[in-house]
Amino acid sequence: MYLVGILLAAAAFWMANSGHYKPLMLGFAAVSVVLTLILSLRFKIVDREGSPYARLLGFLAYVPWLAWEVLKANWVVIRACLRADLDISPALVKVRTTCKSDLAKVTFANSITLTPGTVTVEIQGDKMLVHGLYEANTVPESFISMDARCARAADPRGAAS
Amino acid sequence: MPEAANMMTLDWNTVRTAFGGALCLLGALLCIVGTIGVLRFPDIYTRLHAASVTDTSGAGFVLLGMALMAPDWIVLVKIVCILIFLMLTSATSSHVLANAALTAGLQPKIGPMRKGQPDGEVSP
Amino acid sequence: MMMAALIALIVSMCLLLIRALMGPTLYDRVLAVNSFGTKTVLLIGLMGFVMGRPDFLDIAILYTLINFTSTIAVLKFFRYRSFQVPLARRGEPRAVAPIAGGEPNA
Structure with missing residues (x-):
């Protein structure tokens, strides 16, 4: 649940900052988003404060x-x-x-x-x-x-x- | 009426470039004011206040001016990102600085002070 | 107009360097360097607009985050004299600083 929030945030951040939507670039985007997720799992920051969308x-x-x-x-x-x-x-x-x-x-x-x-x-x-x-x-x-x-x-x- | 619409967009572009430049200049001048405060104030805690003028209103006005001059929406999104990061991080690092200074044993100067007169009256 | 803003920013950065060089305590210098970093972000952004290449804003975003991280890292190092000390997490007692000046009395 919180992981999905972080995934959406990371994907939206990439989309907003890149501006390139070619398939190769989107592949790089997927790799970097997955890498970010793995890192945030390793840091143990996937909790309520990690994706504070309710507030x-x-x-x-x-x-x-x-x-x-x-x-x-x-x-x-x-x-x-x-x-x-x-x-x-x-x-x-x-x-x-x-x-x-x-x-x-x-x-x-x-x-x-x-x-x-x-x-x-x-x-x-x-x-x-x-x-x-x-x-x-x-x-x-x-x-x-x-x-x-x-x-x-x-x-x-x-x-x- | 394509010509009227064209006039309108041209007009808006001129106005927003002028306003953006003016806001950038205002923000840069506020940065100078904050720096003067950093140079003049007596101890670290009061200098933090002067630095936070730079971090909030100076950076805010400069980024607002740049946002007004942004050519497309990606630039606008980037400027908004910078603004959000800057506001969050400047507040946090000010707090960390003050906390570290207090933990290290620096005592803040307390009470009214005024250059020249020994016992000045505090203006509101 | 933009050139004037650029020059004003550079002037204020030069003034900040004075404080960074003659700051009486360590914390004054860190404050000056932190503020210098904020102004560098603004300078990079304005420079991109003056040169007509707003792509510089990517670098500005990165610089914002690096500036924050470096300030925290420097202060953490001078407080704990090591990078290996974990900062306080929820539910755990706060790590005690070895060079602490005692309880804040005010």
Whole structure:
């Protein structure tokens, strides 16, 4: 089941990147896809995280919101970079997340890191250590909406994963 | 009306080339801004923030500009692939860098700092 | 326009080299090299568009992945002083770093 997901993904990636559809080239494609499958079996990465298609719609709804947040945060950091007086106040805060699954936690931590001005430094259980460029922007309350959206996008809904 | 359609496509091509070039230039300028931040900020954790400006908005705008100028759909798909990989990997490597620096015992500088004045007020 | 973007990218890469050369700690240098790699990806792509051969984007994709892998590999080596240590997997305890600076206190 998961193997089929990886096979489809690899075949689609080859098709999208090659643009040559002659029989010889398609033969090479089949060989390389099978080789990729053998390698991923050897690495033991064929599991639920290897082909996460069940949550694709949730992620697609989450990405535009994240992009807008990243743009807003970018403006703050760009202004901080170009100020004549280096007016920053770095802070280190602990953020507690409500995400349950590993995928949701990783999504949340990566979203925090992707937003300029905040970097996730350490994850232990459901607590994260976040370093921020401005003390005023890096309070635990400012991550609540991102946390809720990550949990909605990536946590399995009632499914016993 | 083949002529009208021709006009329309020509117009769209001109517009998208101009917009794409402008977006590429904007992204490259943002890269310079991020680099200036990397040079100016005091310690490794704050430099990470400046580098992530380069990685997100700089690369994003340059790739968006290239996507607008893409001649066919294969190029577009490749640019989207680069964008997805870049976003995933830059976030992960920033986190790994910060984690490694903290594990090695580098303490971040905390608290308001301002060049020149010893006790500056923090602007929001 | 594209030439201007190319020149701006090259200028910012030169500025990054300053940080990579005089970075006080190892991690500053790794950060500079990682950022340099990102800019190299953009430079390869833009170069392909300027020369009218967007096939360069294949190389750019490859460079993205290699850049990420090399950053992780360098950091893993300087943390564990070996490539033979397995990274943490689900359910297993995290490998303890021999040069760890103790628990993060903050």
